Amino acid sequence: MAEVLKVAVDAEDDGGLLSDRIRNALTDEIASGALVAGSALEEQQLADRFGASRTPVREALRQLVVSGLVEVRGRRGLVVARMTPERIMDMFETSAEVEAMCVRLATYRMTPLERSHLIELHDASLQMVEANDVDAYDAFNREFHECIYRATHNSFLAEQAQDVRSRLSAFRRTQLRQGDRIRKSRDEHDAIMQAIAEGDGETAARRMRAHMLNAASALRRYIDDRLG
Amino acid sequence: MAEVLKVAVDAEDDGGLLSDRIRNALTDEIASGALVAGSALEEQQLADRFGASRTPVREALRQLVVSGLVEVRGRRGLVVARMTPERIMDMFETSAEVEAMCVRLATYRMTPLERSHLIELHDASLQMVEANDVDAYDAFNREFHECIYRATHNSFLAEQAQDVRSRLSAFRRTQLRQGDRIRKSRDEHDAIMQAIAEGDGETAARRMRAHMLNAASALRRYIDDRLG
DNA sequence: TTATGGATTTGTGTATACACTAATTGACAT
DNA sequence: ATGTCAATTAGTGTATACACAAATCCATAA
Numbered sequence: 334m335a336e337v338l339k340v341a342v343d344a345e346d347d348g349g350l351l352s353d354r355i356r357n358a359l360t361d362e363i364a365s366g367a368l369v370a371g372s373a374l375e376e377q378q379l380a381d382r383f384g385a386s387r388t389p390v391r392e393a394l395r396q397l398v399v400s401g402l403v404e405v406r407g408r409r410g411l412v413v414a415r416m417t418p419e420r421i422m423d424m425f426e427t428s429a430e431v432e433a434m435c436v437r438l439a440t441y442r443m444t445p446l447e448r449s450h451l452i453e454l455h456d457a458s459l460q461m462v463e464a465n466d467v468d469a470y471d472a473f474n475r476e477f478h479e480c481i482y483r484a485t486h487n488s489f490l491a492e493q494a495q496d497v498r499s500r501l502s503a504f505r506r507t508q509l510r511q512g513d514r515i516r517k518s519r520d521e522h523d524a525i526m527q528a529i530a531e532g533d534g535e536t537a538a539r540r541m542r543a544h545m546l547n548a549a550s551a552l553r554r555y556i557d558d559r560l561g
Numbered sequence: 562m563a564e565v566l567k568v569a570v571d572a573e574d575d576g577g578l579l580s581d582r583i584r585n586a587l588t589d590e591i592a593s594g595a596l597v598a599g600s601a602l603e604e605q606q607l608a609d610r611f612g613a614s615r616t617p618v619r620e621a622l623r624q625l626v627v628s629g630l631v632e633v634r635g636r637r638g639l640v641v642a643r644m645t646p647e648r649i650m651d652m653f654e655t656s657a658e659v660e661a662m663c664v665r666l667a668t669y670r671m672t673p674l675e676r677s678h679l680i681e682l683h684d685a686s687l688q689m690v691e692a693n694d695v696d697a698y699d700a701f702n703r704e705f706h707e708c709i710y711r712a713t714h715n716s717f718l719a720e721q722a723q724d725v726r727s728r729l730s731a732f733r734r735t736q737l738r739q740g741d742r743i744r745k746s747r748d749e750h751d752a753i754m755q756a757i758a759e760g761d762g763e764t765a766a767r768r769m770r771a772h773m774l775n776a777a778s779a780l781r782r783y784i785d786d787r788l789g
Numbered sequence: 790t791t792a793t794g795g796a797t798t799t800g801t802g803t804a805t806a807c808a809c810t811a812a813t814t815g816a817c818a819t
Numbered sequence: 820a821t822g823t824c825a826a827t828t829a830g831t832g833t834a835t836a837c838a839c840a841a842a843t844c845c846a847t848a849a
Contacts, residue, residue, distance in 0.1 A: 350831095350832070350833095351832075375799095386833060386835070387835090388835090392623050392832095395620055395623065396624060396626075396627045398624075399624045399628055407841090408839095409800085409841080423717040424717045426718070434659075487655060488648070490654065490655040490658070493655060493725065497721065579802075579803070603830075605830075613803080614803060614805070615804085615805090616802080616803055617802080620802095637812085637830085637831090638830070638831075
Protein backbone atom coordinates (compact mmCIF):
# COMPACT_ATOMS: atom_id res chain seq x y z
CA MET A 334 0.00 0.00 0.00
CA ALA A 335 2.66 2.45 1.00
CA GLU A 336 4.53 1.62 -2.18
CA VAL A 337 1.54 2.19 -4.35
CA LEU A 338 1.00 5.59 -2.84
CA LYS A 339 4.67 6.43 -3.11
CA VAL A 340 4.55 5.70 -6.81
CA ALA A 341 1.42 7.78 -7.19
CA VAL A 342 3.26 10.67 -5.60
CA ASP A 343 6.36 10.18 -7.67
CA ALA A 344 4.29 10.12 -10.81
CA GLU A 345 3.70 13.86 -10.58
CA ASP A 346 7.27 14.56 -9.59
CA ASP A 347 7.52 17.61 -11.79
CA GLY A 348 8.24 21.01 -10.40
CA GLY A 349 5.74 20.93 -7.58
CA LEU A 350 6.82 21.37 -3.99
CA LEU A 351 7.46 18.28 -1.95
CA SER A 352 5.22 19.54 0.82
CA ASP A 353 2.43 20.15 -1.67
CA ARG A 354 2.70 16.68 -3.10
CA ILE A 355 2.62 15.18 0.37
CA ARG A 356 -0.36 17.31 1.30
CA ASN A 357 -2.23 16.24 -1.83
CA ALA A 358 -1.40 12.61 -1.22
CA LEU A 359 -2.61 12.77 2.37
CA THR A 360 -5.72 14.66 1.31
CA ASP A 361 -6.55 11.93 -1.15
CA GLU A 362 -5.93 9.21 1.40
CA ILE A 363 -8.16 10.89 3.93
CA ALA A 364 -10.86 11.67 1.38
CA SER A 365 -10.82 8.12 0.07
CA GLY A 366 -10.92 6.66 3.54
CA ALA A 367 -7.57 4.90 3.17
CA LEU A 368 -6.55 6.84 6.25
CA VAL A 369 -9.41 6.33 8.66
CA ALA A 370 -10.53 8.99 11.09
CA GLY A 371 -8.60 8.93 14.32
CA SER A 372 -5.42 7.46 12.85
CA ALA A 373 -2.26 8.84 14.37
CA LEU A 374 -0.10 10.79 11.96
CA GLU A 375 3.52 10.57 13.01
CA GLU A 376 5.84 12.98 11.28
CA GLN A 377 8.93 10.77 11.02
CA GLN A 378 6.90 7.78 9.91
CA LEU A 379 5.26 9.76 7.12
CA ALA A 380 8.61 11.26 6.18
CA ASP A 381 10.02 7.75 5.73
CA ARG A 382 7.01 6.70 3.69
CA PHE A 383 7.35 9.63 1.32
CA GLY A 384 11.13 9.49 1.24
CA ALA A 385 11.38 13.02 2.60
CA SER A 386 12.41 14.72 5.78
CA ARG A 387 10.11 15.82 8.56
CA THR A 388 10.05 19.42 7.38
CA PRO A 389 7.80 19.14 4.33
CA VAL A 390 5.70 16.49 6.05
CA ARG A 391 5.16 18.76 8.98
CA GLU A 392 4.27 21.63 6.67
CA ALA A 393 1.72 19.46 4.88
CA LEU A 394 0.20 18.31 8.15
CA ARG A 395 -0.17 21.81 9.55
CA GLN A 396 -1.88 22.86 6.34
CA LEU A 397 -4.28 19.96 6.66
CA VAL A 398 -5.07 21.11 10.18
CA VAL A 399 -6.12 24.49 8.80
CA SER A 400 -8.34 22.88 6.20
CA GLY A 401 -9.94 20.75 8.88
CA LEU A 402 -8.87 17.29 7.77
CA VAL A 403 -6.42 16.78 10.61
CA GLU A 404 -6.62 17.52 14.31
CA VAL A 405 -3.91 18.53 16.73
CA ARG A 406 -3.87 16.30 19.75
CA GLY A 407 -1.84 18.39 22.20
CA ARG A 408 1.71 17.08 22.14
CA ARG A 409 0.52 13.58 21.41
CA GLY A 410 0.89 13.88 17.68
CA LEU A 411 -1.71 14.69 15.06
CA VAL A 412 -4.60 12.50 14.05
CA VAL A 413 -6.94 12.32 11.09
CA ALA A 414 -9.92 14.47 12.07
CA ARG A 415 -12.33 12.33 13.99
CA MET A 416 -15.87 13.30 13.24
CA THR A 417 -18.87 12.47 15.29
CA PRO A 418 -22.07 11.46 13.51
CA GLU A 419 -23.52 14.82 14.60
CA ARG A 420 -20.68 16.67 12.98
CA ILE A 421 -21.03 14.67 9.77
CA MET A 422 -24.72 15.49 9.66
CA ASP A 423 -23.92 19.16 10.27
CA MET A 424 -21.55 19.02 7.35
CA PHE A 425 -24.12 17.38 5.11
CA GLU A 426 -26.71 19.96 6.06
CA THR A 427 -24.26 22.76 5.34
CA SER A 428 -23.37 21.14 2.06
CA ALA A 429 -27.06 20.82 1.21
CA GLU A 430 -27.68 24.49 1.87
CA VAL A 431 -24.60 25.58 -0.03
CA GLU A 432 -25.47 23.42 -3.01
CA ALA A 433 -29.01 24.77 -2.98
CA MET A 434 -27.64 28.29 -2.96
CA CYS A 435 -25.34 27.48 -5.85
CA VAL A 436 -27.96 25.90 -8.05
CA ARG A 437 -30.31 28.82 -7.47
CA LEU A 438 -27.69 31.33 -8.57
CA ALA A 439 -26.54 29.05 -11.38
CA THR A 440 -30.07 28.73 -12.74
CA TYR A 441 -30.32 32.48 -13.13
CA ARG A 442 -26.79 33.03 -14.42
CA MET A 443 -25.62 30.08 -16.46
CA THR A 444 -24.84 30.60 -20.11
CA PRO A 445 -26.52 28.47 -22.78
CA LEU A 446 -23.19 26.71 -23.23
CA GLU A 447 -22.99 25.85 -19.55
CA ARG A 448 -26.57 24.64 -19.61
CA SER A 449 -25.96 22.35 -22.55
CA HIS A 450 -22.82 20.97 -20.94
CA LEU A 451 -24.77 20.18 -17.80
CA ILE A 452 -27.49 18.44 -19.82
CA GLU A 453 -24.85 16.45 -21.63
CA LEU A 454 -23.33 15.29 -18.36
CA HIS A 455 -26.69 14.40 -16.92
CA ASP A 456 -27.71 12.40 -19.98
CA ALA A 457 -24.47 10.44 -19.90
CA SER A 458 -25.06 9.42 -16.30
CA LEU A 459 -28.01 7.23 -17.27
CA GLN A 460 -25.90 4.36 -18.47
CA MET A 461 -23.74 4.47 -15.37
CA VAL A 462 -26.84 3.90 -13.31
CA GLU A 463 -27.93 1.01 -15.49
CA ALA A 464 -24.45 -0.51 -15.27
CA ASN A 465 -24.54 0.17 -11.52
CA ASP A 466 -21.03 1.61 -11.87
CA VAL A 467 -20.56 3.37 -8.55
CA ASP A 468 -17.08 4.71 -9.27
CA ALA A 469 -18.09 6.17 -12.61
CA TYR A 470 -21.22 7.69 -11.12
CA ASP A 471 -19.23 9.13 -8.24
CA ALA A 472 -16.87 10.79 -10.69
CA PHE A 473 -19.78 12.07 -12.78
CA ASN A 474 -21.50 13.36 -9.69
CA ARG A 475 -18.45 15.39 -8.78
CA GLU A 476 -18.29 16.84 -12.28
CA PHE A 477 -22.02 17.59 -12.25
CA HIS A 478 -21.86 19.57 -9.04
CA GLU A 479 -18.66 21.37 -9.99
CA CYS A 480 -20.30 22.40 -13.23
CA ILE A 481 -23.06 24.01 -11.19
CA TYR A 482 -20.55 25.77 -8.97
CA ARG A 483 -18.86 27.31 -11.96
CA ALA A 484 -22.20 28.37 -13.40
CA THR A 485 -22.79 30.63 -10.41
CA HIS A 486 -20.11 32.86 -11.96
CA ASN A 487 -18.84 33.51 -8.46
CA SER A 488 -15.41 31.97 -8.16
CA PHE A 489 -15.17 32.47 -4.42
CA LEU A 490 -18.47 30.74 -3.81
CA ALA A 491 -17.41 27.96 -6.14
CA GLU A 492 -14.23 27.42 -4.12
CA GLN A 493 -16.10 27.37 -0.83
CA ALA A 494 -18.67 24.92 -2.12
CA GLN A 495 -15.95 22.71 -3.51
CA ASP A 496 -14.13 22.78 -0.20
CA VAL A 497 -17.15 21.68 1.78
CA ARG A 498 -17.94 19.03 -0.77
CA SER A 499 -14.44 17.58 -0.78
CA ARG A 500 -14.55 17.13 2.95
CA LEU A 501 -17.52 14.83 2.55
CA SER A 502 -16.21 12.78 -0.33
CA ALA A 503 -15.30 9.79 1.84
CA PHE A 504 -18.84 9.59 3.16
CA ARG A 505 -20.51 10.27 -0.14
CA ARG A 506 -18.92 7.27 -1.76
CA THR A 507 -20.08 5.07 1.10
CA GLN A 508 -23.60 6.36 0.85
CA LEU A 509 -23.81 5.78 -2.88
CA ARG A 510 -23.37 2.05 -2.42
CA GLN A 511 -26.55 1.82 -0.38
CA GLY A 512 -29.36 -0.09 -2.05
CA ASP A 513 -30.73 1.70 -5.08
CA ARG A 514 -29.41 5.06 -3.95
CA ILE A 515 -27.68 5.63 -7.27
CA ARG A 516 -30.92 5.37 -9.22
CA LYS A 517 -32.72 7.64 -6.79
CA SER A 518 -29.81 10.07 -6.94
CA ARG A 519 -30.17 10.30 -10.69
CA ASP A 520 -33.93 10.75 -10.49
CA GLU A 521 -33.34 13.64 -8.13
CA HIS A 522 -30.80 15.12 -10.53
CA ASP A 523 -33.46 14.82 -13.21
CA ALA A 524 -35.94 16.85 -11.18
CA ILE A 525 -33.28 19.48 -10.55
CA MET A 526 -32.45 19.63 -14.27
CA GLN A 527 -36.09 20.21 -15.06
CA ALA A 528 -36.29 23.18 -12.71
CA ILE A 529 -33.10 24.57 -14.21
CA ALA A 530 -34.55 24.17 -17.70
CA GLU A 531 -37.62 26.12 -16.64
CA GLY A 532 -35.43 28.82 -15.17
CA ASP A 533 -36.99 28.29 -11.74
CA GLY A 534 -34.05 28.77 -9.39
CA GLU A 535 -36.07 28.52 -6.21
CA THR A 536 -37.47 25.13 -7.15
CA ALA A 537 -34.08 23.94 -8.27
CA ALA A 538 -32.70 25.01 -4.89
CA ARG A 539 -35.43 23.20 -2.94
CA ARG A 540 -34.89 20.04 -4.95
CA MET A 541 -31.14 20.25 -4.59
CA ARG A 542 -31.46 20.63 -0.83
CA ALA A 543 -33.73 17.61 -0.69
CA HIS A 544 -31.31 15.69 -2.90
CA MET A 545 -28.40 16.35 -0.56
CA LEU A 546 -30.42 15.62 2.55
CA ASN A 547 -31.55 12.34 1.03
CA ALA A 548 -27.90 11.43 0.58
CA ALA A 549 -27.33 12.30 4.23
CA SER A 550 -30.26 10.14 5.27
CA ALA A 551 -28.92 7.24 3.25
CA LEU A 552 -25.62 7.62 5.03
CA ARG A 553 -27.27 7.81 8.43
CA ARG A 554 -29.17 4.61 7.71
CA TYR A 555 -25.89 3.02 6.76
CA ILE A 556 -24.18 4.22 9.93
CA ASP A 557 -27.07 3.13 12.11
CA ASP A 558 -27.12 -0.28 10.46
CA ARG A 559 -23.44 -0.80 11.09
CA LEU A 560 -23.34 0.54 14.63
CA GLY A 561 -26.78 -0.42 15.98
CA MET B 562 4.74 49.76 14.40
CA ALA B 563 6.75 46.58 14.41
CA GLU B 564 7.45 47.03 18.10
CA VAL B 565 3.82 47.52 18.98
CA LEU B 566 2.89 44.32 17.24
CA LYS B 567 5.77 42.44 18.81
CA VAL B 568 4.50 43.44 22.23
CA ALA B 569 1.00 42.36 21.31
CA VAL B 570 2.36 38.95 20.43
CA ASP B 571 4.46 38.65 23.55
CA ALA B 572 1.48 39.53 25.67
CA GLU B 573 -0.02 36.09 25.06
CA ASP B 574 3.28 34.32 25.45
CA ASP B 575 1.85 31.49 27.47
CA GLY B 576 1.99 27.94 26.30
CA GLY B 577 0.89 28.51 22.73
CA LEU B 578 3.05 27.49 19.82
CA LEU B 579 5.30 30.11 18.33
CA SER B 580 4.01 29.40 14.85
CA ASP B 581 0.43 29.79 16.06
CA ARG B 582 1.14 33.12 17.67
CA ILE B 583 2.83 34.35 14.53
CA ARG B 584 -0.06 33.13 12.43
CA ASN B 585 -2.58 34.90 14.64
CA ALA B 586 -0.55 38.08 14.62
CA LEU B 587 -0.30 38.06 10.84
CA THR B 588 -3.99 37.23 10.54
CA ASP B 589 -4.86 40.25 12.65
CA GLU B 590 -2.54 42.50 10.69
CA ILE B 591 -4.04 41.41 7.40
CA ALA B 592 -7.62 41.59 8.67
CA SER B 593 -7.05 45.06 10.12
CA GLY B 594 -5.38 46.27 6.96
CA ALA B 595 -2.06 46.99 8.69
CA LEU B 596 -0.56 44.64 6.13
CA VAL B 597 -2.00 45.84 2.84
CA ALA B 598 -2.85 43.47 0.01
CA GLY B 599 0.11 42.78 -2.24
CA SER B 600 2.77 43.35 0.42
CA ALA B 601 5.72 41.01 0.13
CA LEU B 602 6.13 38.64 3.04
CA GLU B 603 9.78 37.70 3.42
CA GLU B 604 10.45 34.83 5.76
CA GLN B 605 13.71 36.02 7.30
CA GLN B 606 12.41 39.54 7.73
CA LEU B 607 9.32 38.32 9.57
CA ALA B 608 11.46 35.97 11.63
CA ASP B 609 13.57 38.90 12.77
CA ARG B 610 10.47 40.92 13.57
CA PHE B 611 9.01 38.18 15.74
CA GLY B 612 12.34 37.19 17.24
CA ALA B 613 12.01 33.66 15.89
CA SER B 614 13.64 31.54 13.23
CA ARG B 615 12.32 31.02 9.74
CA THR B 616 10.74 27.67 10.58
CA PRO B 617 7.69 28.81 12.57
CA VAL B 618 7.29 31.85 10.34
CA ARG B 619 7.23 29.67 7.30
CA GLU B 620 4.74 27.35 8.92
CA ALA B 621 2.48 30.27 9.75
CA LEU B 622 2.71 31.62 6.22
CA ARG B 623 1.87 28.31 4.59
CA GLN B 624 -1.15 28.01 6.84
CA LEU B 625 -2.27 31.47 5.81
CA VAL B 626 -1.96 30.39 2.19
CA VAL B 627 -4.42 27.57 2.85
CA SER B 628 -6.88 29.90 4.54
CA GLY B 629 -6.62 32.24 1.57
CA LEU B 630 -5.10 35.30 3.22
CA VAL B 631 -1.72 34.89 1.55
CA GLU B 632 -0.72 34.02 -2.00
CA VAL B 633 2.30 32.15 -3.28
CA ARG B 634 4.14 34.14 -5.88
CA GLY B 635 6.28 31.48 -7.53
CA ARG B 636 9.74 31.65 -6.02
CA ARG B 637 9.49 35.37 -5.52
CA GLY B 638 8.25 35.09 -1.97
CA LEU B 639 4.72 35.22 -0.65
CA VAL B 640 2.45 38.23 -0.67
CA VAL B 641 -0.67 39.25 1.18
CA ALA B 642 -3.52 38.01 -0.97
CA ARG B 643 -4.26 40.61 -3.60
CA MET B 644 -7.93 40.76 -4.29
CA THR B 645 -9.52 42.29 -7.30
CA PRO B 646 -12.72 44.31 -6.86
CA GLU B 647 -14.51 41.45 -8.61
CA ARG B 648 -13.22 38.96 -6.10
CA ILE B 649 -14.18 41.16 -3.18
CA MET B 650 -17.70 41.47 -4.58
CA ASP B 651 -17.84 37.70 -5.04
CA MET B 652 -16.86 37.31 -1.42
CA PHE B 653 -19.50 39.76 -0.29
CA GLU B 654 -22.14 38.00 -2.32
CA THR B 655 -21.11 34.66 -0.86
CA SER B 656 -21.15 36.14 2.59
CA ALA B 657 -24.60 37.57 1.95
CA GLU B 658 -25.94 34.20 0.87
CA VAL B 659 -24.33 32.38 3.76
CA GLU B 660 -25.64 34.89 6.28
CA ALA B 661 -29.10 34.62 4.78
CA MET B 662 -28.91 30.85 5.09
CA CYS B 663 -27.81 31.15 8.70
CA VAL B 664 -30.51 33.55 9.77
CA ARG B 665 -33.18 31.42 8.14
CA LEU B 666 -32.06 28.33 10.04
CA ALA B 667 -31.49 30.34 13.19
CA THR B 668 -35.00 31.76 13.08
CA TYR B 669 -36.45 28.28 13.11
CA ARG B 670 -34.04 26.80 15.64
CA MET B 671 -32.96 29.40 18.15
CA THR B 672 -33.87 28.91 21.77
CA PRO B 673 -35.77 31.60 23.70
CA LEU B 674 -32.53 32.32 25.52
CA GLU B 675 -30.66 32.86 22.28
CA ARG B 676 -33.44 35.06 20.99
CA SER B 677 -33.41 37.26 24.07
CA HIS B 678 -29.63 37.56 23.91
CA LEU B 679 -29.86 38.70 20.31
CA ILE B 680 -32.52 41.27 21.19
CA GLU B 681 -30.35 42.52 24.03
CA LEU B 682 -27.40 42.97 21.69
CA HIS B 683 -29.52 44.72 19.09
CA ASP B 684 -31.03 47.12 21.63
CA ALA B 685 -27.60 48.03 22.96
CA SER B 686 -26.41 48.94 19.48
CA LEU B 687 -28.73 51.95 19.33
CA GLN B 688 -26.53 54.18 21.45
CA MET B 689 -23.44 53.21 19.44
CA VAL B 690 -25.18 54.55 16.37
CA GLU B 691 -26.14 57.77 18.10
CA ALA B 692 -22.59 58.20 19.37
CA ASN B 693 -21.39 57.33 15.85
CA ASP B 694 -18.87 54.97 17.46
CA VAL B 695 -17.67 52.95 14.49
CA ASP B 696 -15.31 50.69 16.44
CA ALA B 697 -17.93 49.79 19.02
CA TYR B 698 -20.51 49.17 16.32
CA ASP B 699 -18.06 47.03 14.38
CA ALA B 700 -17.46 44.91 17.47
CA PHE B 701 -21.18 44.67 18.16
CA ASN B 702 -21.85 43.76 14.55
CA ARG B 703 -19.43 40.86 14.80
CA GLU B 704 -21.07 39.65 17.99
CA PHE B 705 -24.53 40.01 16.46
CA HIS B 706 -23.72 37.89 13.46
CA GLU B 707 -21.82 35.29 15.47
CA CYS B 708 -24.81 34.98 17.74
CA ILE B 709 -26.90 34.14 14.69
CA TYR B 710 -24.35 31.58 13.53
CA ARG B 711 -24.50 29.79 16.84
CA ALA B 712 -28.29 29.85 16.79
CA THR B 713 -28.28 27.67 13.69
CA HIS B 714 -27.22 24.85 16.01
CA ASN B 715 -24.92 23.66 13.27
CA SER B 716 -21.36 24.11 14.43
CA PHE B 717 -19.82 23.34 11.06
CA LEU B 718 -21.97 25.92 9.31
CA ALA B 719 -21.13 28.40 12.04
CA GLU B 720 -17.41 27.85 11.46
CA GLN B 721 -17.74 28.26 7.72
CA ALA B 722 -19.78 31.42 8.05
CA GLN B 723 -17.29 32.82 10.52
CA ASP B 724 -14.44 32.01 8.18
CA VAL B 725 -15.98 33.84 5.25
CA ARG B 726 -16.90 36.75 7.46
CA SER B 727 -13.42 37.10 8.92
CA ARG B 728 -11.92 37.34 5.47
CA LEU B 729 -14.00 40.43 4.81
CA SER B 730 -13.35 42.16 8.10
CA ALA B 731 -10.84 44.61 6.64
CA PHE B 732 -13.36 45.76 4.05
CA ARG B 733 -16.32 45.81 6.38
CA ARG B 734 -14.66 48.31 8.66
CA THR B 735 -13.93 50.56 5.71
CA GLN B 736 -17.48 50.39 4.48
CA LEU B 737 -18.99 51.23 7.86
CA ARG B 738 -17.33 54.64 7.83
CA GLN B 739 -19.24 55.66 4.72
CA GLY B 740 -21.79 58.41 5.28
CA ASP B 741 -24.71 57.28 7.39
CA ARG B 742 -24.07 53.61 6.69
CA ILE B 743 -24.05 52.77 10.39
CA ARG B 744 -27.54 54.09 10.93
CA LYS B 745 -28.83 52.29 7.86
CA SER B 746 -27.08 49.13 8.98
CA ARG B 747 -28.90 49.28 12.27
CA ASP B 748 -32.23 49.90 10.57
CA GLU B 749 -31.65 46.81 8.47
CA HIS B 750 -30.82 44.82 11.59
CA ASP B 751 -34.09 46.05 13.01
CA ALA B 752 -36.04 44.71 10.06
CA ILE B 753 -34.26 41.39 10.37
CA MET B 754 -35.03 41.22 14.08
CA GLN B 755 -38.69 41.79 13.33
CA ALA B 756 -38.80 38.86 10.92
CA ILE B 757 -37.03 36.68 13.48
CA ALA B 758 -39.53 37.71 16.14
CA GLU B 759 -42.35 36.68 13.83
CA GLY B 760 -40.65 33.36 13.17
CA ASP B 761 -40.50 34.12 9.46
CA GLY B 762 -37.16 32.68 8.43
CA GLU B 763 -37.61 33.29 4.72
CA THR B 764 -38.21 37.00 5.24
CA ALA B 765 -35.34 37.23 7.69
CA ALA B 766 -33.12 35.59 5.06
CA ARG B 767 -34.22 37.99 2.32
CA ARG B 768 -33.62 40.97 4.56
CA MET B 769 -30.26 39.67 5.68
CA ARG B 770 -29.18 39.16 2.09
CA ALA B 771 -30.25 42.71 1.25
CA HIS B 772 -28.43 43.96 4.34
CA MET B 773 -25.17 42.35 3.30
CA LEU B 774 -25.49 43.43 -0.31
CA ASN B 775 -26.11 46.98 0.84
CA ALA B 776 -22.86 46.81 2.74
CA ALA B 777 -21.17 45.59 -0.42
CA SER B 778 -22.69 48.44 -2.41
CA ALA B 779 -21.47 50.94 0.14
CA LEU B 780 -18.00 49.49 -0.21
CA ARG B 781 -18.17 49.60 -3.98
CA ARG B 782 -19.18 53.24 -3.90
CA TYR B 783 -16.22 53.89 -1.65
CA ILE B 784 -13.84 52.04 -3.96
CA ASP B 785 -15.22 53.78 -7.04
CA ASP B 786 -14.89 57.16 -5.34
CA ARG B 787 -11.28 56.55 -4.46
CA LEU B 788 -10.22 55.05 -7.76
CA GLY B 789 -12.42 56.91 -10.26
C1' DT C 790 0.98 -6.01 45.83
C1' DT C 791 0.54 -1.42 44.85
C1' DA C 792 1.82 3.27 44.75
C1' DT C 793 5.28 6.63 43.85
C1' DG C 794 9.20 8.65 41.99
C1' DG C 795 12.65 9.12 38.74
C1' DA C 796 14.90 7.61 34.34
C1' DT C 797 14.23 6.54 29.62
C1' DT C 798 12.06 6.93 25.54
C1' DT C 799 9.34 8.92 22.08
C1' DG C 800 7.90 12.61 19.42
C1' DT C 801 6.91 17.38 18.80
C1' DG C 802 8.71 22.35 18.31
C1' DT C 803 12.40 25.35 16.91
C1' DA C 804 16.84 26.58 15.07
C1' DT C 805 20.38 26.27 11.83
C1' DA C 806 22.74 24.70 7.86
C1' DC C 807 22.74 23.46 3.16
C1' DA C 808 20.90 23.16 -1.72
C1' DC C 809 18.83 24.90 -5.56
C1' DT C 810 16.36 28.07 -8.30
C1' DA C 811 15.67 32.31 -10.26
C1' DA C 812 16.53 37.15 -10.64
C1' DT C 813 19.65 40.89 -11.14
C1' DT C 814 23.67 43.04 -12.34
C1' DG C 815 27.81 43.71 -14.71
C1' DA C 816 30.90 42.83 -18.40
C1' DC C 817 31.86 41.97 -23.04
C1' DA C 818 30.83 41.81 -27.83
C1' DT C 819 28.47 43.63 -31.74
C1' DA D 820 24.78 52.21 -27.13
C1' DT D 821 22.52 48.10 -26.66
C1' DG D 822 21.83 43.30 -26.31
C1' DT D 823 23.25 38.94 -24.45
C1' DC D 824 25.40 35.85 -21.40
C1' DA D 825 27.60 34.69 -17.27
C1' DA D 826 28.45 35.42 -12.35
C1' DT D 827 26.68 36.79 -8.15
C1' DT D 828 23.13 37.15 -4.95
C1' DA D 829 18.94 36.90 -2.66
C1' DG D 830 15.51 33.97 -1.05
C1' DT D 831 12.88 29.84 -1.05
C1' DG D 832 12.75 24.64 -0.21
C1' DT D 833 14.58 20.77 2.34
C1' DA D 834 17.40 18.34 5.62
C1' DT D 835 19.41 17.77 9.97
C1' DA D 836 20.39 18.79 14.66
C1' DC D 837 19.04 20.14 19.04
C1' DA D 838 15.72 21.42 22.88
C1' DC D 839 11.87 20.38 25.44
C1' DA D 840 7.73 18.17 27.03
C1' DA D 841 5.04 14.26 27.96
C1' DA D 842 4.29 9.58 28.62
C1' DT D 843 5.80 5.14 29.85
C1' DC D 844 8.34 1.92 32.35
C1' DC D 845 11.02 0.21 35.89
C1' DA D 846 12.75 0.17 40.43
C1' DT D 847 12.07 0.91 45.11
C1' DA D 848 9.52 1.50 49.19
C1' DA D 849 5.37 1.09 51.97
